[in-house]
Amino acid sequence: MEYFLQQLINGLTLGAIYGLIAIGYTMVYGIIGMINFAHGEIYMIGAFISFIAFLVLGAIGVTWVPLALAIVLVVAMLFTSVYGWTVERLAYRPLRGSFRLAPLISAIGMSIFLQNYVQLLQGARVKPLQPIVTGGFVIMEGGGFSVYLSYLQIIIIVVTTVLMAMFWAILSRTSFGRAQRACQQDRTMAGLVGVNVDRTISLTFVAGAALAAVAGLMVTLHYGVIDFFIGFLAGLKAFTAAVLGGIGSLPGAMLGGVLIGLIEAFWSAYFDVEYKDVAAFGILILVLVFKPTGLLGRPEIEKV
Amino acid sequence: MSARAGSPDFPGILRDSGLVALVALFLAFPLVGFHTIDQGGGAGMGIETRFPWVVVAVAAAFVGRFLQLALLRTHAPVAVERSLSRLGEVFQRNTVWIAAAAITFAIVLPMLPFADRRLVDLATLVLTYVMLGWGLNIVVGLAGLLDLGYVAFYAVGAYSFALFALHFDFTFWMALPIAGLFAAAFGVLLGFPVLRLRGDYLAIVTLGFGEIIRIILLNWYPVTRGPNGISDIPRPSFFGLEFTRRPAEGEVAFHEFFGLEYSGLHRIVFLYYLILALALITNLFTLRIRRLPIGRAWEALREDEIACRTLGINPTNTKLSAFAIGAMFGGFAGSFFAARQGFVSPESFTFVESALILAVVVLGGMGSQVGVVIAAIILVGLPEWFRDLQEYRMLVFGGAMVAIMVWRPRGLIAHRDPTVRLGVPQRPEPSA
Numbered sequence: 001m002e003y004f005l006q007q008l009i010n011g012l013t014l015g016a017i018y019g020l021i022a023i024g025y026t027m028v029y030g031i032i033g034m035i036n037f038a039h040g041e042i043y044m045i046g047a048f049i050s051f052i053a054f055l056v057l058g059a060i061g062v063t064w065v066p067l068a069l070a071i072v073l074v075v076a077m078l079f080t081s082v083y084g085w086t087v088e089r090l091a092y093r094p095l096r097g098s099f100r101l102a103p104l105i106s107a108i109g110m111s112i113f114l115q116n117y118v119q120l121l122q123g124a125r126v127k128p129l130q131p132i133v134t135g136g137f138v139i140m141e142g143g144g145f146s147v148y149l150s151y152l153q154i155i156i157i158v159v160t161t162v163l164m165a166m167f168w169a170i171l172s173r174t175s176f177g178r179a180q181r182a183c184q185q186d187r188t189m190a191g192l193v194g195v196n197v198d199r200t201i202s203l204t205f206v207a208g209a210a211l212a213a214v215a216g217l218m219v220t221l222h223y224g225v226i227d228f229f230i231g232f233l234a235g236l237k238a239f240t241a242a243v244l245g246g247i248g249s250l251p252g253a254m255l256g257g258v259l260i261g262l263i264e265a266f267w268s269a270y271f272d273v274e275y276k277d278v279a280a281f282g283i284l285i286l287v288l289v290f291k292p293t294g295l296l297g298r299p300e301i302e303k304v
Numbered sequence: 305m306s307a308r309a310g311s312p313d314f315p316g317i318l319r320d321s322g323l324v325a326l327v328a329l330f331l332a333f334p335l336v337g338f339h340t341i342d343q344g345g346g347a348g349m350g351i352e353t354r355f356p357w358v359v360v361a362v363a364a365a366f367v368g369r370f371l372q373l374a375l376l377r378t379h380a381p382v383a384v385e386r387s388l389s390r391l392g393e394v395f396q397r398n399t400v401w402i403a404a405a406a407i408t409f410a411i412v413l414p415m416l417p418f419a420d421r422r423l424v425d426l427a428t429l430v431l432t433y434v435m436l437g438w439g440l441n442i443v444v445g446l447a448g449l450l451d452l453g454y455v456a457f458y459a460v461g462a463y464s465f466a467l468f469a470l471h472f473d474f475t476f477w478m479a480l481p482i483a484g485l486f487a488a489a490f491g492v493l494l495g496f497p498v499l500r501l502r503g504d505y506l507a508i509v510t511l512g513f514g515e516i517i518r519i520i521l522l523n524w525y526p527v528t529r530g531p532n533g534i535s536d537i538p539r540p541s542f543f544g545l546e547f548t549r550r551p552a553e554g555e556v557a558f559h560e561f562f563g564l565e566y567s568g569l570h571r572i573v574f575l576y577y578l579i580l581a582l583a584l585i586t587n588l589f590t591l592r593i594r595r596l597p598i599g600r601a602w603e604a605l606r607e608d609e610i611a612c613r614t615l616g617i618n619p620t621n622t623k624l625s626a627f628a629i630g631a632m633f634g635g636f637a638g639s640f641f642a643a644r645q646g647f648v649s650p651e652s653f654t655f656v657e658s659a660l661i662l663a664v665v666v667l668g669g670m671g672s673q674v675g676v677v678i679a680a681i682i683l684v685g686l687p688e689w690f691r692d693l694q695e696y697r698m699l700v701f702g703g704a705m706v707a708i709m710v711w712r713p714r715g716l717i718a719h720r721d722p723t724v725r726l727g728v729p730q731r732p733e734p735s736a
Contacts, residue, residue: 035504049334055351056338075334082330094710101450102713104504105666108452109705112659116699121335125342127349232655236515239508274523281512288505289497 002145007269008262013153013222015261016160020215021238022245022253023167024084024208030184030248031204032096037107038087040235041114042209046080046216047226048118051129054220065132069155076217077210084209085202087114093198111231119228126227129220156218163214164254167207171250176203184248233277237264240284246297255295314374321370328365332358388712395674402674410580414573421572428576428644430685432637435583437664437676439633442590444665445672446599447626448606449499450507453514454661456494457487457631459521459653461638466534466648467527476540476643480636487635488628495627499620514658521650533649539571540578540643547571575644582640586633587673593629602626656698660684663701667708 021043028036053072062068091110095103136150171177179200182190191197219234220226241260245252260280267279287294337358341350395402410431414424436458443451461483468474468482498509521528528534539547545558547570558574559566593599601622605612609619642648664683668675687697 035508045335052334052338052340052351055340055349059351079330079334082327086327086331091706091710095713098709098713101448101504101507102709104450104507105662106706106709108659108662109702109709111702112656112698113702113706116696116702118335120695120699122340123342127340127342129349236508236512240512243505243508272523275519278516278519281516284512285498285509288501288509292501292505 002140002147003269005140005147006145007265009147009149009153011262011265012258013156013261014265015258016157017215017218017222018234018238018241018260019254019257020160020163020211020218021234022241022257023250024212025239025242026245026247026249026253027204027208029242031180031201032092034092034103035107035239036208037104037235038091038110038114039208039212040231040238041111042080042084042087042231043212043216043234044228044231045083045114045118046076046209046213047220047230048122048216049079049213050076050217050220051127051226054129054132068132073214073217076213080213080216081206081209084205084212088202088205115228115231122228124228126225128225131224133221152221156222159214159218163211167211168250176200180204237280240280243284243294244287246294248298249294249296252294252296317370317373320373321366324369325362325366328362329358332361336361392669399674406677407584414576421569424572424576426685426688428572428579429688430680431576431579431583432641433661433664433680433684434677435579435586435637436634436661437668437680438583438586438590438673439630439637440661440665441673441676442633443626443630444662446590446594446606447602447623449623449627450504451510451627451630452507452655452658452662453510453512454630454634455653455655455658456514456517457491457634458638458641458657459517460487460490461635462642462648462652463521463528463534464635465639465642466537469537470534475538476639480639483639484632484635487638488632491628491631492624495624499623499627511655514655518650518653521653531650533647535647537642537646537648539646540575542574547574579640582636590673598622598625663705667704
């Protein structure tokens with residue numbers, strides 16, 4: 001029971017991170033119907049920018065942890081969203097209206113490019129970061145096993161929840177949110193009634209990248225090591241989460257993220273840890289085969 | 305673009321370039337401007353600044369954008385576009401001659417005076433990718449299914465030969481058809497459930513499948529020996545004649561049979577001809593099957609699935625056949641790879657490899673056989689030759705994938721008339 005509870009906490013933490021990345025996939029898919037393959041790389045860049053920001057803050061002597069965290073959060077979101085914007089502008093916008101696979105191939109190229117760009121600039125070695133948020137408390141003890149909840153896990157879950165709520169409010173209350181939803185339904189029509197479609201799409205990428213940057217920051221704190229290759233697997237899993245929850249649906253992305261996080265945590269705990277990625281991909285395949293619309297997605301209507 | 309035709313609008317251009325430079329500043333500042341350094345000895349990570357690089361990057365962005373707007377505008381790209389299109393047309397008109405010349409060149413290559421061991425080895429490598437490209441072309445180019453896990457079938461082919469050789473003493477020639485069959489079986493296994501999915505879902509699922517295969521190869525230690533890989537895979541023989549200096553008791557070696565002096569080059573040249581033959585078989589197969597109903601169905605399905613369904617083509621079965629046949633050629637190439645290296649390990653079958661093969665197909669122009677050869681030479685041959693630039697290879701190659709999609713989504717020298725045309729033959733529209 002205690003062990004189970006501990007895995008539940010670990011899984012939720014992991015799931016919150018996946019959920020943040022999955023939102024980027026799901027929103028982009030909802031609005032332009034393409035898989036933003038480079039989104040995992042955006043997340044990786046977010047992690048690197050956070051990492052560098054921590055080192056810079058350490059070097060100039062900002063050591064009060066809450067302040068450092070807040071600064072890094074803002075810095076990472078700001079710079080990463082410029083990357084998100086640029087990727088859309090360079091690699092996807094010129095291809096709107098091109099044949100179906102073109103944006104996807106371009107996205108794969110972008111992903112390879114960004115990976116190697118970071119590798120060349122920052123080196124291929126794994127980068128360790130000294131723990132910044134330490135400590136925690138035991139919430140339950142029994143059977144020689146104590147359930148431990150670290151402050152970091154609390155921060156991750158709280159920040160994620162707050163961000164998602166904020167994002168949800170933006171999408172449902174603001175004019176950008178209205179435009180975004182209008183473009184999801186019908187881009188041409190939205191354009192005809194005066195929505196600036198290009199700007200809306202750009203902003204969608206910016207928002208997705210900002211959330212991915214937060215995920216990158218969380219991972220940097222959580223694992224304490226990053227390298228240029230982390231975007232690939234995390235991106236795949238977040239995409240799985242988006243599909244599992246129903247691609248195009250925002251609550252679906254969060255739900256899918258949490259589910260994938262839980263599955264991964266429990267699989268590692270009770271089965272072979274080497275095969276935890278296989279479990280995630282297996283689920284992706286099963287979901288696509290048996291319920292392609294995902295848990296909360298709407299069925300896609302094919303028009304001739 | 306604010307510049308009108310005629311006189312360039314300089315204030316507009318300057319403003320635009322300024323914006324680009326600002327974006328470049330934001331992009332470059334965190335990742336170019338700072339460099340993390342490992343201080344070693346438990347001191348943790350240190351950081352150093354590289355601000356001159358940022359200045360260079362920003363200036364390059366400004367100047368680049370300025371030149372692009374002020375000088376090139378639209379004229380030069382159109383001219384290049386037109387000449388590439390014409391090149392594609394010329395290629396297509398004279399396919400037979402070009403193909404004949406290329407094949408002749410490929411056949412005499414090992415006999416040419418400058419053909420040393422390194423060159424033949426390199427040519428063998430390039431041909432392996434040509435074959436993989438042609439195999440994947442059946443799936444991506446003809447059937448229009450984006451397969452990001454092609455390397456999985458390559459791996460299945462390589463490992464089935466390795467394992468059969470290890471456990472049952474199979475030779476290359478016995479294992480070759482089995483490797484192809486296994487790979488095709490895996491193709492069916494994967495394809496059957498997922499082929500009814502939309503194109504981009506299919507891409508992700510195949511990607512996931514490629515990773516699953518790699519993870520299994522890495523972790524299923526008792527069978528695959530994990531990361532250590534399988535070594536001592538037997539080399540292929542020439543109709544039972546081994547390429548060894550001293551053959552086993554009762555066997556005849558190649559050089560003894562033909563009364564030649566022993567030379568290590570014999571085997572290399574033989575492997576070269578072997579992959580040449582395998583690649584040409586793949587090509588011939590593709591060219592012929594394109595004219596069969598099934599090949600026509602593939603191409604029709606790529607263009608419009610709904611129309612195909614109304615015409616009574618079963619999309620799942622048709623796609624499945626393309627998937628399985630593509631996988632089979634991947635398997636053949638895989639067992640050749642195992643035979644050539646004499647060693648297989650999961651490291652050779654990463655996603656980057658899949659992306660490389662896909663890039664060979666895409667950059668050459670999807671569906672174009674000649675394009676695959678040219679792209680393989682550019683993407684595989686050149687980087688191997690200029691080893692010093694290895695670091696930048698993947699960077700350039702990702703960038704090139706984006707640039708080519710943006711600029712010529714149908715591939716560099718893509719120009720292909722439809723296989724069948726109704727009515728009076730007319731000049732095809734230039735591909736957009």
